[in-house]
Amino acid sequence: MSTYLSKRLIYMFLILFAASLLIFCLYALTPGDFISGNIKLTPERKAELRDIYGLNKPLLERYGIWMSNAFRGDFGFSLAQQKPVLQLFNEYIWNSFLLAVVSTFLTWVIAVIVGVISAYKQYSWFDTLVMVAIFAAMSIPSFFIGLFLIKILAVDLKWLPPGGMLTTGSNATGIAYLKEVIHHMTLPVVVMTLLGVGSLTRYFRSNMIDVIKQDYIRTARAKGLTERKVLFTHALRNALLPAITLVGFELPALFGGSLIIEKIFNWPGIGQLYMQSFGLRDYPLLMGFTMFIAILTVLGTLISDILYHVADPRVRLQ
Amino acid sequence: MITTPTKLVNAKRTKDSPVKSSLFRQSIRKLSKNKLAVSGFVVVILMFVACFIGPLFSPYTDNKINMAMMNKAPHLKHWLGTDALGRDVLTRVLLAGRISLTVGLASMMLSVFIGSLLGALAGYYRGIVDQIIMRIADLLLTIPSLPLLFIFGALLSEWKIPTDYRMYIVMLMLSFVGWPGLARMVRGQMLSLREREFMQAAVVLGLRDRRKLFNHLLPNIVPLLIVIATLNIGGAILSESVLSFFGLGVMPPTPTWGNMIDAANNMIDFQERPWLWIPPGFSIFATVIAINIFGDGLRDVLDPKQKR
Numbered sequence: 001m002s003t004y005l006s007k008r009l010i011y012m013f014l015i016l017f018a019a020s021l022l023i024f025c026l027y028a029l030t031p032g033d034f035i036s037g038n039i040k041l042t043p044e045r046k047a048e049l050r051d052i053y054g055l056n057k058p059l060l061e062r063y064g065i066w067m068s069n070a071f072r073g074d075f076g077f078s079l080a081q082q083k084p085v086l087q088l089f090n091e092y093i094w095n096s097f098l099l100a101v102v103s104t105f106l107t108w109v110i111a112v113i114v115g116v117i118s119a120y121k122q123y124s125w126f127d128t129l130v131m132v133a134i135f136a137a138m139s140i141p142s143f144f145i146g147l148f149l150i151k152i153l154a155v156d157l158k159w160l161p162p163g164g165m166l167t168t169g170s171n172a173t174g175i176a177y178l179k180e181v182i183h184h185m186t187l188p189v190v191v192m193t194l195l196g197v198g199s200l201t202r203y204f205r206s207n208m209i210d211v212i213k214q215d216y217i218r219t220a221r222a223k224g225l226t227e228r229k230v231l232f233t234h235a236l237r238n239a240l241l242p243a244i245t246l247v248g249f250e251l252p253a254l255f256g257g258s259l260i261i262e263k264i265f266n267w268p269g270i271g272q273l274y275m276q277s278f279g280l281r282d283y284p285l286l287m288g289f290t291m292f293i294a295i296l297t298v299l300g301t302l303i304s305d306i307l308y309h310v311a312d313p314r315v316r317l318q
Numbered sequence: 319m320i321t322t323p324t325k326l327v328n329a330k331r332t333k334d335s336p337v338k339s340s341l342f343r344q345s346i347r348k349l350s351k352n353k354l355a356v357s358g359f360v361v362v363i364l365m366f367v368a369c370f371i372g373p374l375f376s377p378y379t380d381n382k383i384n385m386a387m388m389n390k391a392p393h394l395k396h397w398l399g400t401d402a403l404g405r406d407v408l409t410r411v412l413l414a415g416r417i418s419l420t421v422g423l424a425s426m427m428l429s430v431f432i433g434s435l436l437g438a439l440a441g442y443y444r445g446i447v448d449q450i451i452m453r454i455a456d457l458l459l460t461i462p463s464l465p466l467l468f469i470f471g472a473l474l475s476e477w478k479i480p481t482d483y484r485m486y487i488v489m490l491m492l493s494f495v496g497w498p499g500l501a502r503m504v505r506g507q508m509l510s511l512r513e514r515e516f517m518q519a520a521v522v523l524g525l526r527d528r529r530k531l532f533n534h535l536l537p538n539i540v541p542l543l544i545v546i547a548t549l550n551i552g553g554a555i556l557s558e559s560v561l562s563f564f565g566l567g568v569m570p571p572t573p574t575w576g577n578m579i580d581a582a583n584n585m586i587d588f589q590e591r592p593w594l595w596i597p598p599g600f601s602i603f604a605t606v607i608a609i610n611i612f613g614d615g616l617r618d619v620l621d622p623k624q625k626r
Binding site for chain 2: 023128131136143252293297298
């Protein structure tokens with residue numbers, strides 16, 4: 001286990017190193033930067049600013065500076081917002097996390113319940129309906145469903161606010177603040193749940209179908225256990241177990257925000273921050289964000305592999 | 319010489335069984351029993367026919383700017399209304415469908431081609447080839463694909479790529495982020511296939527590498543590839559629409575479903591003129607859901623082991 005872990009960590013490190021190089025080159029080679037986009041500046045001032053931000057140094061040197069700072073936990077300074085990138089992340093990430101955690105929770109609850117029922121009643125009309133719904137959920141263009149629901153529920157019916165986290169100019173505190181946030185997050189959470197629930201329901205359904213066919217389920221029934229007990233204690237546990245490997249893959253989604261949903265709903269999360277900075281070419285922030293997601297992805301894969309081994313010790317880690 | 323035994327087997331088969339039977343025919347027969355999959359297939363075909371042939375019957379294909387007919391709600395002459403330049407929205411949705419479907423189809427084919435070729439090489443040769451190919455794939459899988467696509471999109475805009483060419487570059491971009499996952503899967507299949515008895519036989523026969531790869535190994539994963547390819551078209555159409563919606567994919571005046579929904583970024587169009595952006599959205603939805611349902615039916619038939 002420890003040799004496996006150390007090997008894995010070294011590989012992770014190398015991959016992230018290569019990723020950082022690629023990310024840096026991609027952003028650095030993109031023509032135009034934050035300063036050239038600002039038409040108010042004179043050429044002299046531009047040169048001066050480039051000098052201050054170190055943008056006129058050779059590419060390799062800039063990469064070296066970026067990387068060595070990143071190792072010390074410093075991802076640079078956002079040019080547009082004039083704040084350290086990590087501080088900005090800290091300000092925005094928890095809003096993203098809030099959306100992600102609620103929608104992930106709902107997704108899993110719905111997926112488990114619907115998956116179990118439709119597996120138990122395989123080929124019934126309910127199951128067919130669920131299958132069609134699963135395909136529908138998997139085929140929705142995320143930005144379109146967001147716009148569509150805003151149009152219907154917020155613009156036409158005025159049930160829910162069209163976007164943002166708080167009503168503009170609101171300074172509610174305590175319970176009123178909480179209520180306002182919940183009111184605003186309903187729509188994005190519904191959309192995110194809808195987008196995730198399809199594939200997960202399908203996963204639980206097929207897991208459950210496999211488990212129900214096992215001998216120990218027949219034994220449990222033969223013992224005279226109630227169907228409820230067979231289904232929920234004997235079958236469901238075994239169907240749920242492989243799903244813990246998915247936890248790792250959720251990691252980037254939990255903390256990385258959602259570029260599209262946050263943009264559409266104007267949610268002040270990290271994805272929205274990225275989209276804003278993208279237009280401004282605020283490279284330190286863009287690189288920091290992309291690198292951050294890459295780290296989460298690699299970590300998530302590692303966690304999944306380890307959990308896979310925990311769930312099924314027959315799977316050897318090598 | 320080598321073809322004789324196969325000829326004999328085929329000849330015998332046709333003699334014994336009244337109905338010609340092959341994997342292809344069997345699959346079609348099984349597939350045609352799956353009503354859901356058949357309806358998915360029908361919808362996909364209808365969509366293609368509508369987009370590629372439909373505009374020929376439309377009187378509005380000239381894209382002429384018609385000041386008298388600006389922003390009209392749907393009515394008898396314009397079933398889905400008209401846009402800010404007086405163009406017929408229905409015709410534009412169909413023309414956009416041509417582009418969206420073509421981009422989806424072409425980028426799928428390209429990523430399946432690259433992915434299966436590289437995956438097969440990695441899985442077959444192992445060693446250093448495998449290391450190089452799979453490490454590149456790992457790297458690309460580590461970097462989130464949406465920011466990657468956004469950067470490429472921004473590059474295209476910076477380099478002032480003519481809008482006519484952007485469509486082709488968007489295809490390349492989508493297959494660039496699409497191939498690593500495919501390569502990984504094909505490699506896994508290859509690793510297990512190359513240890514089978516029939517491959518030992520191929521080695522004993524002293525076949526060349528190319529022959530072993532393309533005549534003996536790859537045909538075994540074709541059913542799997544067909545399934546993945548079908549499902550990938552839907553994914554590619556979705557990605558293209560996201561990119562075009564954010565103005566980083568195919569740009570107007572070339573219409574795609576994604577950049578037509580861009581109308582929703584305009585407050586008035588969004589609130590007052592839903593006919594501009596809802597039809598392309600539903601076209602994406604209908605196409606992708608039909609492709610996914612059909613692809614799933616295909617999977618049941620062609621790759622029953624991998625049902626997930």
